Amino acid sequence: MSQPHYVLTLSCTNRPGIVAAVSTHLFESGCNILDAQQFDDTESNRFFMRVVFNPLHGAPTLAELRKSFATLAERFGMTWTMRDKAEKRRVMILVSKFDHCLVDLLYRKRLGELPMELVAVVANHPRETYGSLDFEGAAFYHLPVTKETKLEQETRLWELIRETETEVVVLARYMQILSDGLAAKLAGRCINIHHSFLPGFKGAKPYHQAHARGVKLIGATAHYVTSDLDEGPIIEQDVERISHRDTPEDLIRKGRDIERRVLARALRYHLEDRVILNGQRTVVFTD
CATH class of the missing domain: 3.30.70.260 (ACT domain)
Incomplete structure (x- = not known):
């Protein structure tokens, strides 16, 4: 400009x-x-x-x-x-084994679709999990976590957030539940992608839950993280029609596409100051 x-x-x-x-x-x-x-x-x-x-x-x-x-x-x-508007927010991406959302965000950043500065990628799996994936110059941190080491791991994670002056944290299929304390510290600036059309099928294995109920639509939801699991203010959602022929594996495969686009849109809306909190809801001024 x-x-x-x-x-x-x-x-x-x-x-x-x-x-x-x-x-x-x-x-x-x-x-x-x-x-x-x-x-x-x-x-x-x-x-x-x-x-x-x-x-x-x-x-x-x-x-x-x-x-x-x-x-x-x-x-x-x-x-x-x-x-x-030209000021880019400093973003940290957290990821677990599945990297399809991470790959999509990196691609969109490279194209200029996401106005952000990627300061770090943090994973609870080692670097080789992601092959030759280019992190666009951002630092990579491997922070393994178990039930016994969760407090120690989150302490280090919070230190990284402060050291890198991270403004936005993105949970790109980061399959760990943040503690109440960390969720409170990141209120309004931590975005999660949940592989379900919330408020239905919260928690683990939502596609298997959806298959067991015989649903005809599956979806994904991007929301702000709060201390209540999968209950934070919703930013963006999308769905896709399925049939009785689809197995849980089919739902997972189709769901990956929905997750990618929903998370990317939600992050872009946040980066462009299009999202304003309204209690437990959001007002989203789309373009």
């Missing part, structure tokens, strides 16, 4: 005049609105907004815009962020 584009996201109690106040403030600050999306949740009486704008010649810097907008945000009781 020839000139900076900024992204403003906000949520607050709904009341008249929010849109007018935001647009007027940006205009008076010498900025031009390029795209704006908003949602009024009548159930919770919360208002949500995402605005993409660019500064015109002579406009304040991003730091100055943040400082001036803080006064307006305080008046409306807003929870808000304002970021440079």
Whole structure:
């Protein structure tokens, strides 16, 4: 982009005049609105907004815009962020034996579909598990874990997250349950892909559960991690039709494709500031 584009996201109690106040403030600050999306949740009486704008010649810097907008945000009781669209978030990917989601994320990053800086890949399996896979220059860490060593392993994982200044953690079929403590530390910035259309078939072997129930649709769900297993706010989902002829292995094979695209979309939405938490739900401003 020839000139900076900024992204403003906000949520607050709904009341008249929010849109007018935001647009007027940006205009008076010498900025031009390029795209704006908003949602009024009548159930919770919360208002949500995402605005993409660019500064015109002579406009304040991003730091100055943040400082001036803080006064307006305080008046409306807003929870808000304002970021440079070109700024890439620092991402850490956690993976276990199955690497199809990891491979897909690396490919999309290389194509420029995912605006992120990959700082590390952490696995509970050794490096040779992933063959000659190119981690795009990111460091690889093997952190094996057992029931007895889980606390020690998570302590080291948290150290890595802090050392690398990781902003977003992605569980790309990382088949370990995070402790309540770690989940709390990563609240709102840890995305998991669950191989099921939640809230159905939580926990282990969801495709086998689905097959046993004779479902006609299978799916995958990307959600934020919380201390409640597979109960976090949902970001993205997708499904595929199956038949009585499909075995559990067929479901697993078809499910891999769904998992890849659902996780990639969810991560992109998060990186582009399109997701705003709304209690146990999310507001997702898709493109």
